[in-house]
């Protein structure tokens with residue numbers, strides 16, 4: 001038995017409980033979303049959520065990789081505690097997740113789309129998920145245990161199935177629907193409706209696309225996640241052939257970047273279109289006022305910053321998750337919320353929204369007070385990060401991020417430590433760990449890292 005205690009719930013027993021629609025995309029970086037400042041991303045519907053709801057400016061994952069972050073979202077616990085440290089790990093059967101708790105509390109629960117946690121989904125009245133990573137075109141799906149072949153582009157298939165479930169929903173109960181998109185995860189296979197976007201245009205490069213990583217840890221230079229030849233061979237060569245001989249070597253990174261960023265943004269646009277269709281449905285059914293809509297992604301992604309793509313590392317673009325919350329009458333429309341929130345806060349938040357009971361051993365806490373622009377005095381001002389995978393020339397990473405600084409330790413290659421002043425150097429270009437003026441802050445962050453790790457009971461490097 002798991003001990004439970006009531007959260008600071010918003011709803012009295014007599015209050016009508018809101019419905020929940022939770023969009024989670026895969027690898028959709030905040031900097032690719034208009035509301036977060038992207039000039040190129042086509043995200044009018046996600047931007048609508050920012051206008052009609054609240055945008056979180058500092059939402060982070062505690063382990064920047066797909067399966068582990070999803071497990072953190074579902075359980076509200078760090079990777080070492082929920083059993084999913086790497087993409088090879090399965091969510092243990094019987095895990096206590098927020099869908100299970102909401103279902104027990106009387107919600108009708110469903111997940112449509114990406115699951116990726118290896119064991120079959122539990123805690124849902126209805127589930128229809130992609131096996132593994134899933135395919136972009138004509139994807140197979142497993143619906144309540146039965147495999148089926150679907151026709152069409154994956155973002156549209158997921159949206160159609162989500163709408164079909166909403167139409168046939170149990171009207172006697174509040175619902176919690178998880179719409180978890182595959183896009184814009186690699187290999188960025190573009191849908192028919194998005195193929196023409198950006199044709200002939202040039203997407204601006206990030207200022208640090210050609211970062212030479214001077215002064216950064218040797219571990220960061222040793223891996224294989226750079227925009228350029230390794231990426232082209234991994235993701236594009238089969239479909240588009242080799243990099244043309246006329247591209248000079250010094251221009252390869254910029255040339256690959258254009259192909260990469262356009263296809264990435266096209267895939268993300270298909271998710272945005274799906275969000276819009278569900279929002280239109282909620283409007284048409286008169287459900288918008290009684291439904292909390294949340295949009296996020298399982299982690300961030302490098303879009304050429306530092307010359308990188310992918311995630312895993314502890315730099316900002318990788319660990320930052322977009323988070324938009326529309327809850328009419330609760331989340332202030334147009335609010336931008338700066339408090340530091342984490343992927344382990346999602347489960348306690350959903351439990352709080354539903355007025356359900358939360359397990360005592362959660363690492364996260366409910367964000368509901370922040371929706372209402374209340375700031376609990378003891379809200380966190382730092383968090384511990386821990387990455388466990390090997391592969392791509394990487395290895396374990398741990399670190400601590402405060403509101404002003406970040407300390408990163410590498411447990412592979414020749415190791416090393418990095419310290420960044422996020423106020424003066426938000427792009428993390430200057431590692432100040434060896435600078436005498438930073439000695440006190442380095443010591444303070446090192447102490448904070450140890451304190452947080454011990455508090456969580458997480459294993460060190």
Ligand code: CA
Nearest residue numbers: 026027066298
């Ligand atoms: Ca992911």
